[in-house]
Amino acid sequence: MRPFKIPDIAQRVFSDFTWHRARDQRNVFLTFDDGPVAGVTDFVLEALDKRRMKATFFMVGDNVSRSHDLARQVGEAGHGIGNHTYHHLRGAKTSAARYLQDVENCREIIREKTGARPTLFRPPYGSISCRQKNVLKKDYEIVLWDLISWDFVPGMSPNRSLRKLRETTRNGSIVLFHDQEKSRHFLKSMLPGYLDYLAGSGYTTQLL
Secondary structure (H helix, E strand, C coil), X not given: CCCCECCHXXXXXXXXXXXXXXXXXXXXXEEEECCCCXXXXXXXXXXXXXXXXXXXXXXXXHHHHHCHHHHHHHHHCCCXXXXXXXXXXXXXXCCHHHHHHHXXXXXXXXXXXXXXXXXXXCCHHHCCCHHHHHHHCCCCEXXXXXXXXXXXXXXXXHHHHHHXXXXXXXXXXXXXXXXXXXXXXXXXXXXXXXXXXHHHCCCEECCC
16 A cells, blocks of 8 residues: 555654645645656646646756746746756665766756756655765755655556545645656646645645
């Protein structure tokens, strides 16, 4: 079984990372990883705009290079932009030197194509070594998540994901989605319902 909620004990043990925001305010923080991807990111932007909601997009540098107009639209729409490495590297399987250079390359392409200067970083797969983490913490807040939709997993039921997120969302939750090709059909089926649930439950979506 895939957990939709990260256990509280794991969040306490790995306290160097940001898992959630303040629990005393009725805010939720939507995040989308791996874009921008045509046909997916633009769908997400439209769904958010329709409901006047905001999100933070952790972008892969290579996709920014391929779809820079779409990346720029994210910023112009008032959404946040974070760094997700240039080549979507798994930190635990990558040398510190290569990983850190990849992060820097992502920052530069985001700055060049969108004008944004990311201060938020999310490691792909949630995988990062102690050395990588300690260096990046000097320039970034390293953001993980306390809720995950599993939108990229083949066979995951959008209805089940929606039900589980409704059950586990709470004040300050950081919710992980992906604006990538694997998530295209899942998002179109599930995301509008979740956004409507947030609005109907009195949650406000905020930038990280």
